[in-house]
Amino acid sequence: MATIAADKQYGLYINGKWEQTEEMMEVINKYNQEVTAHISSAKKEHVDAAVQGAKEALKSPFPPYARYEVLMKAAQLLVDRCEEFAQVLALEVGKPIRESRGEIERAAQTLVISAEEAKRIHGEGVPVEAAQGSENRMAFTIRVPVGVIAAITPFNVPVNLVCHKIGPALAAGNSVVLKPAEVTPICALMLADLFEEAGLPKGRLQVLTGDGAKIGEWLLENKDVNMFTFTGSPLVGEYIRSKAGLRKVALELGNNSATIVHNDANLEQAASLISQKSFNNAGQVCISVQRVYVQEEAFESFIDLLKKKTEKLVIGDPSDESTDIGPMIRLREAERVESWVNEAVEEGAVIALGGKRNGALYEPTILTNVNDDMKVCREEVFGPVVSVATYKEIDEVIAKVNDSDYGLQAGLFTNDLQFAMKAAREIEVGGLIVNDASAYRVDHMPYGGVKNSGNGKEGPKYAIEEMTEERIIVLNL
Ligand SMILES: NC(=O)C1=CN([C@@H]2O[C@H](COP(=O)(O)OP(=O)(O)OC[C@H]3O[C@@H](n4cnc5c(N)ncnc54)[C@H](O)[C@@H]3O)[C@@H](O)[C@H]2O)C=CC1
Numbered sequence: 424m425a426t427i428a429a430d431k432q433y434g435l436y437i438n439g440k441w442e443q444t445e446e447m448m449e450v451i452n453k454y455n456q457e458v459t460a461h462i463s464s465a466k467k468e469h470v471d472a473a474v475q476g477a478k479e480a481l482k483s484p485f486p487p488y489a490r491y492e493v494l495m496k497a498a499q500l501l502v503d504r505c506e507e508f509a510q511v512l513a514l515e516v517g518k519p520i521r522e523s524r525g526e527i528e529r530a531a532q533t534l535v536i537s538a539e540e541a542k543r544i545h546g547e548g549v550p551v552e553a554a555q556g557s558e559n560r561m562a563f564t565i566r567v568p569v570g571v572i573a574a575i576t577p578f579n580v581p582v583n584l585v586c587h588k589i590g591p592a593l594a595a596g597n598s599v600v601l602k603p604a605e606v607t608p609i610c611a612l613m614l615a616d617l618f619e620e621a622g623l624p625k626g627r628l629q630v631l632t633g634d635g636a637k638i639g640e641w642l643l644e645n646k647d648v649n650m651f652t653f654t655g656s657p658l659v660g661e662y663i664r665s666k667a668g669l670r671k672v673a674l675e676l677g678n679n680s681a682t683i684v685h686n687d688a689n690l691e692q693a694a695s696l697i698s699q700k701s702f703n704n705a706g707q708v709c710i711s712v713q714r715v716y717v718q719e720e721a722f723e724s725f726i727d728l729l730k731k732k733t734e735k736l737v738i739g740d741p742s743d744e745s746t747d748i749g750p751m752i753r754l755r756e757a758e759r760v761e762s763w764v765n766e767a768v769e770e771g772a773v774i775a776l777g778g779k780r781n782g783a784l785y786e787p788t789i790l791t792n793v794n795d796d797m798k799v800c801r802e803e804v805f806g807p808v809v810s811v812a813t814y815k816e817i818d819e820v821i822a823k824v825n826d827s828d829y830g831l832q833a834g835l836f837t838n839d840l841q842f843a844m845k846a847a848r849e850i851e852v853g854g855l856i857v858n859d860a861s862a863y864r865v866d867h868m869p870y871g872g873v874k875n876s877g878n879g880k881e882g883p884k885y886a887i888e889e890m891t892e893e894r895i896i897v898l899n900l
């Protein structure tokens with residue numbers, strides 16, 4: 424049962440207390456556009472109080488085993504409340520209910536993996552005695568928390584991507600000030616409640632809702648924030664980096680993910696996976712398949728299969744068990760996607776399937792006859808549109824995939840080991856997925872991009888490296 428209702432008013436979560444502000448913001452049900460709840464809108468004094476509280480909390484011991492226990496308990500509570508969280512996701516994101524449940528199950532796993540990693544944080548021995556004049560010395564490193572981490576998260580995966588920030592940050596012994604996306608804040612507030620019940624010490628997690636740009640600015644101005652971990656658009660990511668000064672910054676940004684289908688591939692498997700992974704969450708996934716390059720000989724068969732599979736997808740109410748594709752996050756985003764598709768058609772693209780909008784619902788759309796300079800190929804669509812082009816040679820397709828400002832993940836369907844290994848070396852991405860589409864992620868793998876897709880890695884083990892400092896201890900014996 425969803426816990427949110429139009430009269431539900433949420434406070435900020437500061438120092439373990441809920442604080443409602445005078446000014447409130449609406450949260451909209453993305454399918455019917457009705458007001459679902461109201462959230463508080465933080466001012467500068469709230470931001471400073473949250474950061475101060477987070478800093479104070481660091482003074483009380485929170486040893487690794489205690490972190491492990493809290494994270495494991497939080498994971499269990501999330502499993503217990505899977506349905507409640509999933510229903511809220513369906514409302515506030517518009518994510519189909521089956522997919523929403525999948526996100527909650529993954530988020531619980533992310534917390535379990537973070538818990539496990541809390542017990543494995545370690546340094547290493549350093550043979551300083553090997554240096555002339557240091558014969559009587561020994562050294563080792565330890566990893567210490569960076570301190571207060573500001574975590575800023577996007578709308579599209581608002582539980583699992585929040586868990587990818589707070590899980591490793593808490594596991595590493597930090598405090599977190601979380602700023603969830605203003606359009607999907609409820610699940611993050613529910614997570615704060617859940618962590619409190621799991622026994623997280625007061626102040627270790629603060630949640631601020633309200634205007635993203637303003638809260639972001641106040642967090643950037645506050646010198647007690649030691650690190651920013653951000654997932655979202657390249658524009659905002661670049662801004663945060665430019666204002667963070669010498670502080671640590673980890674950025675997970677956009678992509679216009681490519682997937683290659685070579686003519687020796689299993690076309691049935693490729694079409695099946697690409698049809699799912701282009702349209703999950705209405706394409707609002709940053710590794711969503713956006714550009715498909717098919718070797719010429721396989722093009723006709725592949726397009727037929729892709730159309731047949733995509734035609735079966737059910738578009739509609741996210742709370743309906745049969746729905747595969749729900750609304751986009753905002754009407755204006757669906758209108759933007761519509762205008763990009765129309766522009767591509769004016770430039771010569773052909774709509775092989777879809778291409779129609781009904782309010783914020785945009786049909787799963789397949790474009791052919793595209794070129795790499797069309798906006799639907801060059802920019803990040805972040806909507807349910809996939810463009811399919813052809814190639815002749817391996818070197819040509821690798822160059823096409825790399826002809827992008829982004830580099831998060833790419834997919835390659837082939838049974839040619841030589842091609843797979845050449846692609847592994849030459850495709851400029853954070854991850855290459857062979858015999859699956861670009862949109863493959865499990866939560867313990869290193870995940871992050873190159874070029875405008877950001878820097879730093881997620882996946883608890885890797886995020887913990889970013890969220891700790893390495894300190895060397897030298898003993899003069
Ligand atoms: N690489 C990855 O793992 C992922 C990347 N994304 C990217 O995120 C984008 C879509 O998400 P959105 O929520 O629309 O992105 P967005 O950049 O508009 O917002 C992300 C977060 O930043 C906050 N924000 C906005 N302006 C800010 C400012 N001036 N300073 C600090 N924070 C600010 C927002 O309130 C929100 O919490 C796409 O580009 C997508 O590719 C989304 C999910 C995962």
Ligand SMILES: O=C(O)[C@H](O)CS(=O)(=O)O
Nearest residue numbers: 579580707708709710864
């Ligand atoms: O980048 C995204 O949109 C997500 O990280 C993909 S996933 O974690 O939901 O698979």
